[in-house]
Amino acid sequence: MAGQHTGIPSIRGFQPRPYLGAAAHRRALGEHLRRCRNSRGITGKAAARHIGTSGSTVSRLESGDRTENTGHHTAALLRVCGVADEGEVSHALSVAAEGERPDAWEAYGSYVARWVQPLLALEPAAQRIMSYEPQLVPGWLQTEEYAQLVIRAGFPDADQHEIEARARARASRLSLFERSQEPPVLVAVMDEDVLRRPVGSPGVMYRQIEHLIGILQGNLRHRIKLHIAPLAIGTMGAVGHPIVHLRFADALLTDFVYLEQSENARCVEGEGEAERYRSRINGLSAMANPAEQTLTLLEDRRDELARNRP
Known part of the structure; x- marks a missing residue:
């Protein structure tokens, strides 16, 4: 992937699928973000400081909990982790968007x-x-x-x-x-x-x-x-x-x-x-x-x- 740090994980193996439910997308995204951050040796607190949010927000995002401004924080965290491939970022944002839907139990x-x-x-x-x-x-x-x-x-x-x-x-x-x-x-x-x-x-x-x-x-x-x-x-x-x-x-x-x-x-x-x-x-x-x-x-x-x- 041109312009991307070679040691950074990819999320492209996880395809957005609405029938899996929103919670699965949030958890997959959170785990990917955690792996990206760990691959660069960045602490949660440092990541939060870099993207202008709290450590608890980063923790909730990586745990798959609902957070405000998920797409914004996702893109910012990926940039901090050195993800420069626009296709990679776009795919992550597609997963994030599925996670914004109502959870399966809400039906x-x-x-x-x-x-x-x-x-x-x-x-x-x-x-x-x-x-x-x-x-x-x-x-x-x-x-x-x-x-x-x-x-x-x-x-x-x-x-x-x-x-x-x-x-x-x-x-x-x-x-x-x-x-x-x-x-x-x-x-x-x-x-x-x-x-x-x-x-x-x-x-x-x-x-x-x-x-x-x-x-x-x-x-x-x-x-x-x-x-x-x-x-x-x-x-x-x-x-x-x-x-x-x-x-x-x-x-x-x-x-x-x-x-x-x-x-x-x-x-x-x-x-x-x-x-x-x-x-x-x-x-x-x-x-x-x-x-x-x-x-x-x-x-x-x-x-x-x-x-x-x-």
Whole structure:
């Protein structure tokens, strides 16, 4: 690249794609800017001083958080780092512009819980989603009927309109895997006890299982792998809380882990700890029944519910 310092990273490998969501573009841009700055040995404070802003603004920009004047700060920071190639700067500004769009979770309206917003913002960009769920059917695979009852338990004071809106938002996430452009793959592990835990009337669980069977028999069967972990694995498989691990195809996006708790969640990023959780889900899937057996297990449980329905 004419006029550009040879040791400076390029962002051209990350192509702006609206369907990945704004958060992924902000994070990719932030990671690129951090790499450029580090390649020149410039501290965040020094970079901020050079471009006339605060150190916290540079930190937020590099973390993928929303900031004011993102395009201006991006261009200025790249100049400080010695990026002279106009095509490189223009590409970075295109990524920055995509990051200014609404985050993916905003399409669901104002009923999305604050702690789940980071997951909903980033999951459209995932190449692979790995999930462990000890108590419920994984959110992407829930029916609206099942979701309403689960949400009602968590938000007992919410009115019915809010409950229905939250349930629609949760059930609509299945469309992520139906996307024609770079859809993710889901590998989910669900405890066997989930199929026997009462959620509403027996008919609710019957219809939920029918929904799962339809997914595994339909067009998504090659994109969604559902493992059922038997109770026999005992404490070897005990985790106690849901885990979601996102892995991305783009090198500028590091692994992301979502750990849901009661009315809260913790998010983990990067290699170290995120890798530990990925390994944990891999271990759980290895101890669980093979995904090829899930359809039979679901059909057996559906038939058992049908025999016992009043």
